[in-house]
Amino acid sequence: MSLLARRTSPLWLAALVHRLSGLALATFLPFHFLTLGLAIAGESRLEGFLRWTDQPLVKLSEGLLVGLLAIHLLGGLRLLALENLAWREGQTRLALAAVAAAMVVGFVFLASVF
Amino acid sequence: MNVRLYIWQRLTAALMVPLLLVHLAVIFYASRKGLSAADMLARTRGSVSWALFYGTFVSAVAVHASIGLRTVLTEWTPLGTRASNIAVIAFGLLLAVLGFRAVVAVVLI
Numbered sequence: 001m002s003l004l005a006r007r008t009s010p011l012w013l014a015a016l017v018h019r020l021s022g023l024a025l026a027t028f029l030p031f032h033f034l035t036l037g038l039a040i041a042g043e044s045r046l047e048g049f050l051r052w053t054d055q056p057l058v059k060l061s062e063g064l065l066v067g068l069l070a071i072h073l074l075g076g077l078r079l080l081a082l083e084n085l086a087w088r089e090g091q092t093r094l095a096l097a098a099v100a101a102a103m104v105v106g107f108v109f110l111a112s113v114f
Numbered sequence: 115m116n117v118r119l120y121i122w123q124r125l126t127a128a129l130m131v132p133l134l135l136v137h138l139a140v141i142f143y144a145s146r147k148g149l150s151a152a153d154m155l156a157r158t159r160g161s162v163s164w165a166l167f168y169g170t171f172v173s174a175v176a177v178h179a180s181i182g183l184r185t186v187l188t189e190w191t192p193l194g195t196r197a198s199n200i201a202v203i204a205f206g207l208l209l210a211v212l213g214f215r216a217v218v219a220v221v222l223i
Contacts, residue, residue, distance in 0.1 A: 023186060035216075069138065
């Protein structure tokens with residue numbers, strides 16, 4: 001298989017998506033923790049920030065993050081199964097199903113907050 | 115990645131699967147009528163269960179994310195192993211400190 005063919009294979013893309021979603025989540029986490037830490041200064045500080053997050057663009061970003069969390073979780077589950085269970089065919093289909101399921105999770109979250 | 119780091123990353127991943135499923139359920143539950151600090155803190159404050167749940171979560175994610183970041187730094191950047199190790203240890207400590215501070219903020223205070 002040529003390098004280009006390998007880099008356009010669905011499973012290579014699945015590994016890339018897993019890595020990029022992990023990077024995005026790792027970048028987000030310190031800010032998430034800082035936000036929750038606002039409660040140290042009192043409930044009103046946290047409430048003030050939460051009201052700022054009511055903006056549509058922030059809600060869209062939250063939907064994206066929930067989708068990224070779901071895709072990283074499902075991609076990780078596929079990886080754990082691949083490494084620890086007997087080999088099974090249909091890995092490409094599983095990876096695509098993980099992407100589809102994560103998108104559903106993200107869209108259901110958006111539908112519930114808008 | 116050496117075997118020790120590989121095992122730690124897989125163990126923390128497996129540990130976080132049920133934690134993430136609960137966390138996702140909480141996100142959906144808490145956001146359905148708009149997130150409010152009063153509702154959130156009423157659920158968590160004084161709860162030993164939530165303290166243990168999120169304390170475990172923070173510990174696992176600090177280890178898991180640091181090892182993942184180390185792989186990215188060593189494979190995708192010109193940083194050597196030593197610089198990558200220092201960077202991810204600092205990142206892991208940052209996550210642990212901010213994470214435990216957040217747990218204290220929503221559970222204990």
